[in-house]
Amino acid sequence: MALDHHRVQSVVAEIADEMRARTDRGEVAGYIPELSKVDPGQFGIAVADDQGFVIAAGDSETAFSVQSITKVFTLTLALGIAGDTLWRRVGREPSGSPFNSIVQLEFERGIPRNPFINAGAIAVTDLILSGHQPREALGEILRFIQFVADDPTIRIDEAVAASEQRTGERNRALAYYMKSFGIMENPVEYTLGVYFHHCAIAMTCRQLALAGRFLAYGGRQPSTGRTVVNPERARRINALMLTCGHYDGSGDFAYRVGLPGKSGVGGGILAIAPGQASIAVWSPGLDAAGNSHLGRIALELLTKRLGWSIFGA
Amino acid sequence: MALDHHRVQSVVAEIADEMRARTDRGEVAGYIPELSKVDPGQFGIAVADDQGFVIAAGDSETAFSVQSITKVFTLTLALGIAGDTLWRRVGREPSGSPFNSIVQLEFERGIPRNPFINAGAIAVTDLILSGHQPREALGEILRFIQFVADDPTIRIDEAVAASEQRTGERNRALAYYMKSFGIMENPVEYTLGVYFHHCAIAMTCRQLALAGRFLAYGGRQPSTGRTVVNPERARRINALMLTCGHYDGSGDFAYRVGLPGKSGVGGGILAIAPGQASIAVWSPGLDAAGNSHLGRIALELLTKRLGWSIFGA
Amino acid sequence: MALDHHRVQSVVAEIADEMRARTDRGEVAGYIPELSKVDPGQFGIAVADDQGFVIAAGDSETAFSVQSITKVFTLTLALGIAGDTLWRRVGREPSGSPFNSIVQLEFERGIPRNPFINAGAIAVTDLILSGHQPREALGEILRFIQFVADDPTIRIDEAVAASEQRTGERNRALAYYMKSFGIMENPVEYTLGVYFHHCAIAMTCRQLALAGRFLAYGGRQPSTGRTVVNPERARRINALMLTCGHYDGSGDFAYRVGLPGKSGVGGGILAIAPGQASIAVWSPGLDAAGNSHLGRIALELLTKRLGWSIFGA
Amino acid sequence: MALDHHRVQSVVAEIADEMRARTDRGEVAGYIPELSKVDPGQFGIAVADDQGFVIAAGDSETAFSVQSITKVFTLTLALGIAGDTLWRRVGREPSGSPFNSIVQLEFERGIPRNPFINAGAIAVTDLILSGHQPREALGEILRFIQFVADDPTIRIDEAVAASEQRTGERNRALAYYMKSFGIMENPVEYTLGVYFHHCAIAMTCRQLALAGRFLAYGGRQPSTGRTVVNPERARRINALMLTCGHYDGSGDFAYRVGLPGKSGVGGGILAIAPGQASIAVWSPGLDAAGNSHLGRIALELLTKRLGWSIFGA
Incomplete structure (x- = not known):
């Protein structure tokens, strides 16, 4: 129509x-x-x-x-890589609480409630990263977004990425917390490097x-x-x-x-x-x-x- | 179509x-x-x-x-009575936690997250009850369901209602808890009487x-x-x-x-x-x-x- | 010395x-x-x-x-009645959270953390009540306090008791919540009647x-x-x-x-x-x-x- | 006596x-x-x-x-350094919950409940570290324990320290979480390095x-x-x-x-x-x-x- x-x-x-x-x-x-x-x-x-x-x-x-809008594209990519096995690491329910993120992680033993909260998107990024160098994984995410947008000029804003990297303690806490439950496979700083950069896409x-x-x-x-x-x-x-x-x-x-x-x-x-x-x-x-x-x-x-x-x- | x-x-x-x-x-x-x-x-x-x-x-x-399916019909009725002022007593967000109900009520000062969890439906029932006798309010709910179903034979299963009334301590706790925050207007047992009965519709x-x-x-x-x-x-x-x-x-x-x-x-x-x-x-x-x-x-x-x-x- | x-x-x-x-x-x-x-x-x-x-x-x-100071005396009485079996119903740990009472009860399946928070003292009162009429249980508590104080003139302030009874929704919520987990033996209003009255001792x-x-x-x-x-x-x-x-x-x-x-x-x-x-x-x-x-x-x-x-x- | x-x-x-x-x-x-x-x-x-x-x-x-027994000695040292200003960063109440640590940190905006839970002891270690190199701070802690024990042979078990450092994700999460609330002054890995080593004292x-x-x-x-x-x-x-x-x-x-x-x-x-x-x-x-x-x-x-x-x- x-x-x-x-x-x-x-x-x-x-x-x-x-x-x-x-x-x-x-x-x-x-x-x-x-x-x-x-x-x-x-x-x-x-x-x-x-x-x-x-x-x-x-x-x-x-x-x-x-x-966070990139979380839609990283989820799509990760489902392409892992299919429904992705759901072993991430849930599909609304976080549903102003008491977000880390409280929920403790109650649910490190499994984020869904791929669209920070913890969930970090776990998804970690899955995309596995078997790759951070630079390659980031390139794959960027190329995927360029492909679906049909626009090879889309770029990462490095100033924003650097700003996030410097101030990302809460996300580091989430990532290490998940790692303590065995949810993360790669070195936390590698995964976060990719995560901070794909969030900085303009x-x-x-x-x-x-x-x-x-x-x-x-x-x-x-x-x-x-x-x-x-x-x-x-x-x-x-x-x-x-x-x-x-x-x-x-x-x-x-x-x-x-x-x-x-x-x-x-x-x-x-x-x-x-x-x-x-x-x-x-x-x-x-x-x-x-x-x-x-x-x-x-x-x-x-x-x-x-x-x-x-x-x- | x-x-x-x-x-x-x-x-x-x-x-x-x-x-x-x-x-x-x-x-x-x-x-x-x-x-x-x-x-x-x-x-x-x-x-x-x-x-x-x-x-x-x-x-x-x-x-x-x-x-709980009656919660859809009581919500519809209550919106007809109170319009958007209903949302002063009840939220519209997924409860989003296996730690349901009463924990959430404490964190959010007695306001249930949505009208489809028990606490929220009790608050909605309380609104329908206001200004009426329990029997009248219950009659109104039943007639509304008969009307939308176009079937006047729909009935309440009294044995189920009695069973719920006898074993409804958790719902009583929710109701008194909301009352302690001023969310409930009517005597708790009146509101719960209506609630237990409309849940028992067959x-x-x-x-x-x-x-x-x-x-x-x-x-x-x-x-x-x-x-x-x-x-x-x-x-x-x-x-x-x-x-x-x-x-x-x-x-x-x-x-x-x-x-x-x-x-x-x-x-x-x-x-x-x-x-x-x-x-x-x-x-x-x-x-x-x-x-x-x-x-x-x-x-x-x-x-x-x-x-x-x-x-x- | x-x-x-x-x-x-x-x-x-x-x-x-x-x-x-x-x-x-x-x-x-x-x-x-x-x-x-x-x-x-x-x-x-x-x-x-x-x-x-x-x-x-x-x-x-x-x-x-x-x-709440009466909680010391009701605990003493209840230990006399039930000995260490009391600790099946009540814990011995600090509640340790500004998020008190009912959240803790949900996480710990109805067992209050200690006998000195409201939920715990209600559970203790329920134990003292068992096998008695509310009036008898209350009399026993009052006489025990008169005995240890060596002063038979100690009284309950009925105006305070009535005031608590009228405004005790939070305590009702706690009591019904515990009852839903099988922690309370007596009708909630009986137990609360005794509880509100012993708290009102002057x-x-x-x-x-x-x-x-x-x-x-x-x-x-x-x-x-x-x-x-x-x-x-x-x-x-x-x-x-x-x-x-x-x-x-x-x-x-x-x-x-x-x-x-x-x-x-x-x-x-x-x-x-x-x-x-x-x-x-x-x-x-x-x-x-x-x-x-x-x-x-x-x-x-x-x-x-x-x-x-x-x-x- | x-x-x-x-x-x-x-x-x-x-x-x-x-x-x-x-x-x-x-x-x-x-x-x-x-x-x-x-x-x-x-x-x-x-x-x-x-x-x-x-x-x-x-x-x-x-x-x-x-x-964790070193937490007593690090608290003593930190009180010597900062006096009662220490209590701006750490509370004095029992954690009082089996849902420990990070949940509490979220509810209380990064302030650990007391200096004897991990989060609190990390915050105390961070205070001792301030203005020093990790090696110096660790030396100070060890010398203090040797002094109060009157025994200069007390040592750190390096194998245990290395083991903790490799598996310390939960503590890293706590530290980054506190850092996100501005509770930590030093680079997290420096503070944790000192923390893991003093915990490894034998x-x-x-x-x-x-x-x-x-x-x-x-x-x-x-x-x-x-x-x-x-x-x-x-x-x-x-x-x-x-x-x-x-x-x-x-x-x-x-x-x-x-x-x-x-x-x-x-x-x-x-x-x-x-x-x-x-x-x-x-x-x-x-x-x-x-x-x-x-x-x-x-x-x-x-x-x-x-x-x-x-x-x-």
């Missing part, structure tokens, strides 16, 4: 205007020094269809740090929307027609994004937006309207749960106006 | 046959004496469309205790599938054409079922089945395929997370064979 | 003067309406020796609500200091020479007071005061200097951990000036 | 005989490979008085890994009993007459040992033994009878709480037979 480009264009432009006018913008993430310098006034949106056609508005061509809304298309279209990369994952796996990754993609705001995101989505502390969100479009929004200010404040609002308006919720007409 | 009745009929019959043959059936709930007596060999399935047409197989005409798969149709069809009760909730509210209730409907197995249910659903410890599951059908399955044996073991497997097969997952083709 | 009455008298008077002059007095407990009415300007102290001689100063003859510092003497003098009630408990049991109760007697301030109390002690939210503290004296202090204002602010300071000065710490000269 | 050497000698010999005969010996710690090789059949005991006279029996001259019962004397005798090192700490600080360290010295078995140790004590997973316990003696016991098998099984039993018999409990005659 082809997108009504005209209608989408008009809704996207409207939303960008409305977002520009809002004064409630959330708080820019402070814990990574490089990220805290970003201008909170920015907002971008891009909608990509299966023809590679992109409808965009606002700061959709400005690259931002995608941060993309524009346009690039991110294009990169998400395989999840909207049954696992196929539409530009090349090549299969990234089979349709069942695409559905399952979407399901995980719906239940776990927004930390302890996942329930609220499902309730308001009604699409699978994954947010990053850089202020980006990738959302998937299965069979309809892949959508990227970006606005640096975050809400209390650490998700883009205006990004979530923009997506709520978009799904309402276009009737894209997966939960009914 | 009309259901392909022939195709659905054949898939439903196949699945009932496959379920009958399986020897892994889970464990019947032991904590309510009345429920523990149920024969674990039973399995029923029913699929209802917007014409009120029901395709069924197995023990689809045997009444079972719907238990329905067949056919009745339950019919009762769920308003969630599959934009909030309308198809038999009468009357609006139960507006389309946005129907979508939002579906979203809550997806993220929170299966306790700490909600992520797994979304991953495998890909439909909003709500399970009960009686072994029933109501699942919604928006725009397609309302589905009820029942098999008394439960998995480790307290959800119907064969019920979940049957729904996974159904969505796979009919392509009904909300997460893509 | 006889007390140097002159020296003790002078130290006690000094301390009462110093406490009278202080402006930091803590906060009077607000959660029981009757207690919140007490004048925070009061301070009393009494030191009793094995001859029944009492050295006192300040408001030592004003009766106050002893609250005593003066003089009475309380006299009542604690059996713990200071090897288990003997010195006035009558009768054995209350054997010397080993007296030591063990003292040990429990040291490790668990001040909720999550027990470590700090041991560190600063160096005596076994038990506090109540009425602002009283009973402290035991083994072989030296039984001491009661009272000042209604509480610190953040719920213990008498000036009471603790007074005891710290007393043990320092008299060299009574059990941890060395 | 001088020790009755004859009586102590006879009790100590009796206890060593009784311990030798017991078949319940607990489990040798498995998590540090070097420790798991120790013969569980060993038992040693030594009692030191203020004259430096040592009464010993069993394997009292066999060196064992003192492990001592005999005789040496350990001698090293503890300053805590039994008002803070003075009796051989030299030099003040190690003032009497108040000695009392306070004893109080911390009583409330926190045996992990989640501290309450039980106080209840049964009635002396301040600190255990290590090597199977040693240092116990202090203020004014009477400093006592060391050693038996490698541990109980469920991680404390020496026969060591605790031996101390319980000793205090009962000699009347040394601090909680009364």
